[in-house]
Amino acid sequence: MRLAVLGAGAVGRAVADLAPSYGHAVTALADSSSAVVDPGGVDVGAALARKDAGDPLGESDPGDALAAEYDALVEATPTTLGDAEPGFSHLRTALERDRHVVLANKGPVAERFADLRALEADSAGDVYFEATVGGAIPACATVADLGPERVSAVRGVLNGTANFVLSRMAAEGLDYDHVLAEAQDLGVAEADPSFDVEGTDAALKCVILANLLREADCGSIEELRERALTLSDAAVEGIRDIPGSALDLAAEDGRTVRLVGEATRDGVRVGPRLVPENGTLAVSGTRNIVEIETEHAGGLAVSGRGAGGEETASAVLADVGRLPDPER
Amino acid sequence: MRLAVLGAGAVGRAVADLAPSYGHAVTALADSSSAVVDPGGVDVGAALARKDAGDPLGESDPGDALAAEYDALVEATPTTLGDAEPGFSHLRTALERDRHVVLANKGPVAERFADLRALEADSAGDVYFEATVGGAIPACATVADLGPERVSAVRGVLNGTANFVLSRMAAEGLDYDHVLAEAQDLGVAEADPSFDVEGTDAALKCVILANLLREADCGSIEELRERALTLSDAAVEGIRDIPGSALDLAAEDGRTVRLVGEATRDGVRVGPRLVPENGTLAVSGTRNIVEIETEHAGGLAVSGRGAGGEETASAVLADVGRLPDPER
Numbered sequence: 001m002r003l004a005v006l007g008a009g010a011v012g013r014a015v016a017d018l019a020p021s022y023g024h025a026v027t028a029l030a031d032s033s034s035a036v037v038d039p040g041g042v043d044v045g046a047a048l049a050r051k052d053a054g055d056p057l058g059e060s061d062p063g064d065a066l067a068a069e070y071d072a073l074v075e076a077t078p079t080t081l082g083d084a085e086p087g088f089s090h091l092r093t094a095l096e097r098d099r100h101v102v103l104a105n106k107g108p109v110a111e112r113f114a115d116l117r118a119l120e121a122d123s124a125g126d127v128y129f130e131a132t133v134g135g136a137i138p139a140c141a142t143v144a145d146l147g148p149e150r151v152s153a154v155r156g157v158l159n160g161t162a163n164f165v166l167s168r169m170a171a172e173g174l175d176y177d178h179v180l181a182e183a184q185d186l187g188v189a190e191a192d193p194s195f196d197v198e199g200t201d202a203a204l205k206c207v208i209l210a211n212l213l214r215e216a217d218c219g220s221i222e223e224l225r226e227r228a229l230t231l232s233d234a235a236v237e238g239i240r241d242i243p244g245s246a247l248d249l250a251a252e253d254g255r256t257v258r259l260v261g262e263a264t265r266d267g268v269r270v271g272p273r274l275v276p277e278n279g280t281l282a283v284s285g286t287r288n289i290v291e292i293e294t295e296h297a298g299g300l301a302v303s304g305r306g307a308g309g310e311e312t313a314s315a316v317l318a319d320v321g322r323l324p325d326p327e328r
Numbered sequence: 329m330r331l332a333v334l335g336a337g338a339v340g341r342a343v344a345d346l347a348p349s350y351g352h353a354v355t356a357l358a359d360s361s362s363a364v365v366d367p368g369g370v371d372v373g374a375a376l377a378r379k380d381a382g383d384p385l386g387e388s389d390p391g392d393a394l395a396a397e398y399d400a401l402v403e404a405t406p407t408t409l410g411d412a413e414p415g416f417s418h419l420r421t422a423l424e425r426d427r428h429v430v431l432a433n434k435g436p437v438a439e440r441f442a443d444l445r446a447l448e449a450d451s452a453g454d455v456y457f458e459a460t461v462g463g464a465i466p467a468c469a470t471v472a473d474l475g476p477e478r479v480s481a482v483r484g485v486l487n488g489t490a491n492f493v494l495s496r497m498a499a500e501g502l503d504y505d506h507v508l509a510e511a512q513d514l515g516v517a518e519a520d521p522s523f524d525v526e527g528t529d530a531a532l533k534c535v536i537l538a539n540l541l542r543e544a545d546c547g548s549i550e551e552l553r554e555r556a557l558t559l560s561d562a563a564v565e566g567i568r569d570i571p572g573s574a575l576d577l578a579a580e581d582g583r584t585v586r587l588v589g590e591a592t593r594d595g596v597r598v599g600p601r602l603v604p605e606n607g608t609l610a611v612s613g614t615r616n617i618v619e620i621e622t623e624h625a626g627g628l629a630v631s632g633r634g635a636g637g638e639e640t641a642s643a644v645l646a647d648v649g650r651l652p653d654p655e656r
Contacts, residue, residue: 018624022475136625138473145466145646147350278606280631296346297464297633297642303608304628314625318473 001320002039004028004065006090007076008048008057010309011104011131015074015316016044022317030065031057032077037068066093072100072125072320079106079204081231088112095123102319104131104312110204113211114225121221128319133205134158134288136311137304138318140212142292148216150295153264154209160286160307161189161196162239162259166247166272167284170256175244188286198238199270200231202261206270207234209290210263217265229268237271250274256282329648330367332356332393334418335404336376336385338637339432339459343402343644344372350645358393359385360405365396394421400428400453400651402644407434407532409559416440423451430647432459432640438532441539442553449549456647461533462486462616464639465632466646468540470620476544478623481592482537488614488635489517489524490567490587494575494600495612498584503572516614526566527598528559530589534598535562537618538591545593557596565599578602584610 001024005016008031016026025041036047036058051057066073073094077087084107091108094101096119103109108116109129120127133139134156143151157163161183168179180197183189195201207229218224239259250256253274258281260273275281280301283289288306293299305311329352333344336359344354353369364375364386379385394401401422405415412435419436422429424447431437436444437457448455461467462484471479485491489511496507508525511517523529535557546552567587578584581602586609588601603609608629611617616634621627633639 014624136622136628138470138628141473142466142470142630145469145649146642147646147649150642294464294642296342296638298636298639300464300466300630300632302628302630305626308626310624311626314474314478314622318475321473321475 001025001071001323001325002027002069003072003074003320004068004070005074005076006030006065007078007104008051009076009078011312011316012074012076013048014309014313015076016042016048018310018313018317022320024317024320027070028065028068029057030062032062034058035060035062035065037064039069066090070099072102072323074102074104074316074320075108076104076316081107081111084108084111088115091116091127092119095119095125095127098124100125100323101127102131102316103127103129104316106132106204106208109211110207111230113228114221117215117224118221126323128322129208130319131312131315133208134290135304135306135308136314137288137290137302137306138315139209139290139302141318142300142302143209143212146292146294146297146300148212151213151292152295153262153293154206154213154290155260155262155293156206156288156290157258157281157283158205158261158288158290158306159196159202159259160288161193162199162202163284163286164188165197166239166257166259169242169244170247170251173244173248176240176242197240199236199259202259203231203234203236203268203270206261206263206268207231210265210268213263213265234268234270239272242272251277258282329353329399329651329653330355330397331400331402331648332396332398333402333404334358334393335406335432336379337404337406339640339644340402340404341376342637342641343404344370344376346638346641346645350648352645352648355398356393356396357385358390360390362386363388363390363393365392367397394418398427400430400648402430402432402648403436404432404644409435409439412436412439416443419444419455420447423447423453423455426452428453428651429455430459430644431455431457432644434460434532434536437539438535439558441556442549445543445552446549454651456650457536458647459640459643461536462618463632463634463636464642465616465618465630465634466643467537467618467630469646470628470630471537471540474620474622474625474628476540479541479620480623481590481621482534482541482618483588483590483621484534484616484618485586485609485611486533486589486616486618486634487524487530487587488616489521490530491612491614492516493525494567494570494585494587497570497572498575498579501572501576504568504570525568527564527587530587531559531562531564531596531598534589534591534596535559538593538596541591541593562596562598567600570600579605586610
């Protein structure tokens with residue numbers, strides 16, 4: 001397939017790099033300031049080398065990538081909230097051209113799910129978004145495979161930065177501010193860590209999962225419009241106010257604390273929870289886990305690397321593999 | 329879809345029971361001595377009630393189910409080794425009629441994989457076999473989703489009976505014979521437990537996984553014929569000879585013993601292995617786990633109920649959901 005990749009951060013770069021080994025060609029690659037477009041296949045290495053040297057990625061405008069020849073648009077620009085722009089407009093343009101869209105950007109799926117499905121219904125293109133939840137973990141695909149109508153709840157540990165901070169606090173008896181500074185030094189936490197430590201990132205992922213469950217109960221886009229959730233519907237509590245002493249107390253009882261998100265048909269809750277120290281939810285580092293409660297198959301757990309360019313790109317490329325091949 | 333279900337053990341019964349709630353009709357249901365066939369939909373409850381009362385399932389011959397009207401054959405008769413009969417002939421008949429086949433029976437996939445793919449290549453029908461590996465766990469689907477050519481190894485704990493015996497030996501300090509007798513009393517182990525405790529069952533599952541990896545390297549059925557493995561290619565060691573003292577020694581070191589299977593392109597090995605007591609592989613009871621090593625996504629782990637009628641039926645019905653709908 002021919003891919004147009006929007007976004008040249010860790011995920012977009014890795015998608016463009018790995019695409020040929022999955023049998024796909026990159027016909028356009030854009031960051032926020034420029035683009036390189038070539039219907040015969042972009043020289044990805046050269047474009048990224050230019051960017052690394054501080055030069056523009058290419059000589060085209062970013063918008064030219066959207067107008068290029070491609071079968072699927074890979075939307076890997078940063079997640080934005082509210083109207084989810086400019087990601088949502090990118091998705092709209094591609095669907096209106098009857099092209100497929102694969103999202104790594106959580107915004108359009110978490111904030112405008114019904115709008116997204118409405119555009120998809122009017123398009124010959126399909127939309128997939130496995131990479132928006134849990135990096136390499138096939139969370140959405142497993143829910144789809146089981147049948148979302150037979151899934152009652154999805155619970156998970158879905159933010160690696162929060163994991164790292166909580167693991168270090170428990171292991172070293174250090175307090176939040178100290179460990180956060182350390183995580184920032186190591187590059188595990190961003191300079192502005194609020195998206196991760198306040199639970200926003202985990203909540204967006206849970207909203208996406210809850211939307212998959214709710215969608216299964218809807219017979220129409222209108223019904224989905226009433227039922228679909230956004231971040232503002234989620235009850236979210238972060239890890240900022242957890243004192244080190246709380247982790248010590250938990251440890252005395254064989255437990256620890258993780259930022260756990262839960263998505264059910266009733267809604268989304270994210271917050272610090274006591275979990276057994278050796279239990280399945282006590283994953284560490286950037287490892288994520290989702291537990292899927294099903295009607296007939298009991299609980300299924302899927303864990304793996306929840307972040308990282310290559311890991312997330314592998315989820316994007318798995319989605320590309322799910323798309324109907326235009327050459328068939 | 330219209331399903332013909334062969335086999336009325338725990339899995340076949342559960343498939344027939346659950347099929348309507350997945351939107352499918354059962355047009356034939358057979359055990360080894362009789363069948364009930366109705367193009368308008370079998371009354372599954374009534375048929376199973378007859379069987380439970382000691383009467384024949386229906387008035388037709390088992391072979392009539394194979395000749396009935398259906399879109400997909402669900403082969404849930406007991407796994408047999410070597411020529412994998414009669415399961416293999418059932419599969420052949422359905423594929424020669426251009427019908428789909430979904431297997432819960434491991435025999436044809438583990439013992440005659442190239443024959444199976446050759447028949448599938450000549451048929452308009454597809455073959456799926458998620459239920460043959462790890463009950464409810466989507467092991468084959470996850471490997472397919474990641475791309476088997478990008479999976480280097482699959483490791484797992486894939487036999488619940490062996491798990492139960494090893495967990496009890498470790499927890500109670502009892503020896504193998506004692507725990508096995510207890511497991512037989514509880515119905516967790518069969519009267520003849522050799523299939524489970526000698527590692528055969530786990531090895532068949534690993535052979536199936538290894539065949540998926542090897543298939544990815546083959547350009548033709550002829551090549552697959554040379555490369556496909558069977559049970560006789562697997563290096564298998566069971567848990568019969570593990571002394572209780574070995575588990576005590578392991579525990580002193582924070583470890584325990586599990587029957588671990590490993591499938592790589594090089595082959596299949598199954599045997600008791602030391603694993604960390606709180607590690608991901610130390611699942612207990614009938615819980616199974618598979619760890620999938622990938623090229624770009626690191627390791628993924630999927631765990632869930634590895635046995636049980638409904639659990640395995642849910643994997644069968646997920647496969648049915650993967651089939652192209654004949655009404656589209």
